[in-house]
Amino acid sequence: MSAKNVSIYRLLVIVSALLLNPPACKTFESLRPATTARLERTLQGHTGSVNYVVFSPDGATLGSSGEDATVRLWDVATGKEFATLLEHSTMVYAVAFSPDGSHLASANGWYWVSSPPLQFGEQGTTQTPIPNNETREPLSNAVVLWNLTRETEQMRWEFEWPIYTVAFSPDGRTLAAGGGNPTRTGSSFGEEAVWLWDVSTGELEASLVEGKFATVWSIAFSPDGKILASGNDDRITLWDVTTGERRASLSRGPIRSVAFSPDGTLLAAGSAYGLVRLWNMATYQERATLGQHDGIVYALTFSPDGKTLASAGQDGNIRLWDVTAEKVVRTIHLPGTRIWSVDFSPDGALLASGSSDGLIRLWDVGQVLGE
Numbered sequence: 001m002s003a004k005n006v007s008i009y010r011l012l013v014i015v016s017a018l019l020l021n022p023p024a025c026k027t028f029e030s031l032r033p034a035t036t037a038r039l040e041r042t043l044q045g046h047t048g049s050v051n052y053v054v055f056s057p058d059g060a061t062l063g064s065s066g067e068d069a070t071v072r073l074w075d076v077a078t079g080k081e082f083a084t085l086l087e088h089s090t091m092v093y094a095v096a097f098s099p100d101g102s103h104l105a106s107a108n109g110w111y112w113v114s115s116p117p118l119q120f121g122e123q124g125t126t127q128t129p130i131p132n133n134e135t136r137e138p139l140s141n142a143v144v145l146w147n148l149t150r151e152t153e154q155m156r157w158e159f160e161w162p163i164y165t166v167a168f169s170p171d172g173r174t175l176a177a178g179g180g181n182p183t184r185t186g187s188s189f190g191e192e193a194v195w196l197w198d199v200s201t202g203e204l205e206a207s208l209v210e211g212k213f214a215t216v217w218s219i220a221f222s223p224d225g226k227i228l229a230s231g232n233d234d235r236i237t238l239w240d241v242t243t244g245e246r247r248a249s250l251s252r253g254p255i256r257s258v259a260f261s262p263d264g265t266l267l268a269a270g271s272a273y274g275l276v277r278l279w280n281m282a283t284y285q286e287r288a289t290l291g292q293h294d295g296i297v298y299a300l301t302f303s304p305d306g307k308t309l310a311s312a313g314q315d316g317n318i319r320l321w322d323v324t325a326e327k328v329v330r331t332i333h334l335p336g337t338r339i340w341s342v343d344f345s346p347d348g349a350l351l352a353s354g355s356s357d358g359l360i361r362l363w364d365v366g367q368v369l370g371e
Contacts, residue, residue, distance in 0.1 A: 038332065038368050040350060041079045043360035045072055050354030052094045052341045057101045059346040064360055065092035071106045071146070074360070076345070087153050089140045093164045099172040103199070104148055107177055109141025109162030143177045145199070155202045157195070165218050168199075169241070170225040175199050178216030178230055192216055194230050194239070206244040210237060218257045222281070223264040231255030236269055238284070248284045251277070259300040259309075266323070268309055270297025276311050276321070288326045293317060299341045303365070304348045312339035318353055320369065330368055334361075 048067030071085040145155040163179035180192025194208040236250040254272035274293040295314030338356040
């Protein structure tokens with residue numbers, strides 16, 4: 001073989017190798033599966049999908065809820081489950097700790113006995129046909145307030161439709177919940193709304209009506225407690241907590257998750273179309289569209305210092321965003337799962353995730369961001 005032919009042959013080999021094994025690039029690197037080096041601990045106990053995870057205010061306890069109709073409490077330091085609360089009859093969509101950590105609220109529900117329950121944020125088209133009015137049987141859809149000192153139910157508010165989200169006001173005096181009809185078919189369940197109760201008395205303080213077929217998927221109080229944001233199938237609504245009046249509607253379109261920054265200057269929203277957006281709360285103007293998940297964005301949470309935003313979704317990705325730079329800095333990919341919920345620990349050292357594989361994962365944030 002001549003020198004010229006050898007050179008051509010070597011060139012073809014090199015080109016073939018590059019085509020078959022392309023060099024790593026930033027996009028592929030950021031989507032690689034999670035490594036054990038990032039994973040602080042895995043918590044196992046739920047017998048179905050983990051729909052929600054939340055740290056207690058002191059960071060010592062993690063609360064979780066799931067498809068198995070349970071609320072579970074975990075010791076963060078050891079990863080051991082130390083309590084299971086069993087007063088729900090259907091899957092529990094969300095849980096929230098009171099600001100002092102003495103109480104926990106949980107929300108559950110499904111209306112149709114003969115239809116399989118939808119996971120949090122699933123589209124109604126995935127369910128079996130809805131039975132007619134003669135065959136429907138209402139289940140116990142409820143918001144439950146738990147006394148964690150005694151690990152017993154303290155109050156309960158029941159509904160004819162599922163409740164998907166709960167939140168305590170920053171002063172702990174008010175409990176809010178939102179829900180509605182997730183199917184948009186069949187007879188109306190009435191006007192979907194957000195409800196506010198006085199925690200000490202159980203009295204209903206206000207019903208903030210969203211409208212027909214505007215299922216409320218996520219709610220969040222501003223840090224000063226003056227505004228309640230709700231994300232529903234049509235928009236983001238900002239409510240004045242004192243008057244119960246609407247302050248603004250920020251967006252048209254299906255919103256699945258909302259979260260305020262710790263200083264209250266920003267509102268993050270995740271859509272059913274995969275978009276993550278930031279809104280300026282001083283002007284009510286959109287500040288940025290950070291990027292896109294491949295599917296529904298089920299959960300959002302800011303780090304305690306407000307510098308990082310975590311988003312999670314249908315595509316099995318947890319994305320960590322630099323809020324100032326408005327760009328993704330790390331992606332944790334869990335193949336074959338849906339990530340329903342994420343939450344930062346109060347010190348920002350851990351990130352908890354709950355997913356469709358029934359596992360709770362605790363991620364070392366320093367290792368994740370430091371890689």
